[in-house]
Structure formats: C-alpha cells, structure tokens
Amino acid sequence: MIAFYALAAIAVVSSLLVIAQRNPIYSVLLLIASFGALSGLYVMLDAPFAAVIQIIVYAGAIMVLFLFVVMLLNAPHEETEHDLRLHPLMRAGPMGFGVVLAVVLVVELGLALGAGRASAFSAASTSSVRDIGRTLFTDYAFAFEVTSVLILVAMVGAVVLARRGSR
Amino acid sequence: MPSLNHYLVLSAILFSIGTAGVFIRRNLITILLSIEIMLNAVNLTFVAFGRALGSADGQIIVFFVMTVAAAEAAVGLAIVIGLFRHRESLNPDMFTSLKW
Numbered sequence: 154m155i156a157f158y159a160l161a162a163i164a165v166v167s168s169l170l171v172i173a174q175r176n177p178i179y180s181v182l183l184l185i186a187s188f189g190a191l192s193g194l195y196v197m198l199d200a201p202f203a204a205v206i207q208i209i210v211y212a213g214a215i216m217v218l219f220l221f222v223v224m225l226l227n228a229p230h231e232e233t234e235h236d237l238r239l240h241p242l243m244r245a246g247p248m249g250f251g252v253v254l255a256v257v258l259v260v261e262l263g264l265a266l267g268a269g270r271a272s273a274f275s276a277a278s279t280s281s282v283r284d285i286g287r288t289l290f291t292d293y294a295f296a297f298e299v300t301s302v303l304i305l306v307a308m309v310g311a312v313v314l315a316r317r318g319s320r
Numbered sequence: 321m322p323s324l325n326h327y328l329v330l331s332a333i334l335f336s337i338g339t340a341g342v343f344i345r346r347n348l349i350t351i352l353l354s355i356e357i358m359l360n361a362v363n364l365t366f367v368a369f370g371r372a373l374g375s376a377d378g379q380i381i382v383f384f385v386m387t388v389a390a391a392e393a394a395v396g397l398a399i400v401i402g403l404f405r406h407r408e409s410l411n412p413d414m415f416t417s418l419k420w
Binding site: 154157161164165168169171172174177180181184187188191194195197198199200202203206207210211214215218219222223225226258261262265266268274275281284285288289293296300303304306307308310311312314315317 | 321322323324325326327328329330332333334336337338340341344345347349350352353354356357360363364367368370371372374376377378379380382383384386387388389390391392393394395397398399400401402404405410
C-alpha cells in the first residue's frame with residue numbers, strides 16, 4: 154500500500170509539473186519520471202510485460218523523439234504576456250464550466266474511493282509473457298499485422314511532412 | 321493491498337491532468353506531452369482491469385495503444401517541425417489559417 158501511494162504520488166506530481174513547466178525540456182524529463190512511476194505500478198499489477206515496454210518504448214523511444222525535436226527547434230519558451238488577457242478560457246463562461254466539471258470529478262472520485270466493496274484482486278496470476286505472446290500471435294494476429302502497416306505509414310508520413318522543400 | 325478502485329481513481333486524476341494540459345498550455349510540444357499523459361492514464365486502466373479480470377488482454381491492448389502512440393508522436397512532431405518552419409513559433413494561436 155505504501156509503495157502504491159508513493160508511486161502514485163510520483164506519477165501525479167510529475168504529471169502536474171509537466172503541464173506547469175515553461176521550458177519544454179523540463180516537461181519531457183518530468184514526463185519520463187512519471188512513466189517510470191507508472192512502470193512500477195504495472196509491476197505491482199503483476200504486468201511485467203507492460204512495465205518493460207513502458208520503459209523501453211515510451212521512455213526510451215517516444216520521449217527521446219520528443220527531446221530530439223525540442224532540442225532541434227531550440228526550445229522556444231512560451232510567451233506569457235498576452236496569454237492571460239487573450240486566453241479564450243479565461244472568460245467567465247468557460248471558467249464556470251470548468252469549475253463545475255472539477256467539482257463533479259472530485260465528488261465522483263470521493264465516492265469511488267469510499268465505495269464499500271473495494272474489490273481486491275484475485276491471487277491467480279494470468280499475465281505471463283508466454284500467454285501474452287501466444288494470444289498476440291493467434292487471436293490478435295490481424296491487428297498485429299495492421300499495426301505494422303500503421304507504423305510504416307507513420308514513418309513515410311513523418312518523412313514527407315518534415316522534408317524541407319519541394320512543396 | 322490497493323484495490324481496483326485505487327488504480328481507477330489514479331487513472332482518472334492523471335487523465336484530468338492531461339486534459340487540463342491540453343486546454344491551458346500554449347505550446348504545441350507540451351500539448352502533445354499532455355496527450356501522452358492521457359494515453360498513459362488509459363493504459364493504466366487497461367492493465368488494472370486486465371488484472372482484475374484475470375486476463376492477459378489488457379496488456380495486449382496496452383501494446384497496441386503504445387504502438388499507435390508512437391505513430392502519433394512521429395507524425396505529430398513532424399507536423400510541429402513543419403509549422404515551426406513556417407511561423408518560427410510553437411504557439412497554437414499563431415496557426416489559425418483554417419479558422420473562419
């Protein structure tokens with residue numbers, strides 16, 4: 154229980170800091186910390202496969218891509234002067250709506266945490282990597298192949314979009 | 321032991337943080353990072369439900385979500401680079417050509 158609260162606190166605090174930072178580089182690095190905490194939660198959920206690909210794919214590949222782009226673009230800081238006056242969410246209507254939504258969320262979270270029958274997890278562990286691989290290449294084989302086509306299309310699209318030039 | 325409710329509440333909090341980030345930040349890269357926070361909150365829900373149901377399908381869907389997130393990040397960042405070349409800015413308020 155202590156481990157859960159510690160990891161959850163790390164995840165929430167670093168996620169909050171991600172959207173509170175002015176400098177995108179700090180945001181990316183804090184998001185990596187958040188992903189590490191989530192990976193620990195996956196271990197606690199008896200999902201080692203998800204924990205490992207969280208670190209390898211998210212923290213290792215996607216976040217490095219973000220970091221690369223932030224450094225490539227020379228990390229322009231967010232201008233804050235005109236934000237507070239011209240921000241469309243700073244008017245009364247959107248602010249009131251946001252407050253209502255936040256109150257509803259807090260009430261619902263309180264109800265969920267205070268619910269009487271907190272369903273504990275069963276002791277049986279079914280998430281061995283062997284089972285995951287077997288299911289992935291039998292029941293989900295078509296989705297897996299479609300995913301490879303998606304990756305190919307994304308790669309071609311990224312090259313075409315980021316190409317300097319002829320258009 | 322933390323129950324399923326704890327994980328779902330944590331996931332809801334993370335998803336709300338990501339949504340708030342998309343709305344209040346004025347930086348395209350931070351907005352993409354907020355989308356990643358939301359995707360991770362959903363992943364946590366999938367893994368927690370898969371554990372509660374004793375099924376490996378939750379982790380398989382997490383695998384697919386991560387793949388799609390990688391594709392989305394690649395294309396999104398390529399678009400950001402293209403936009404930055406045009407306007408020398410990452411503020412989404414600068415890119416309103418399609419607004420009418």
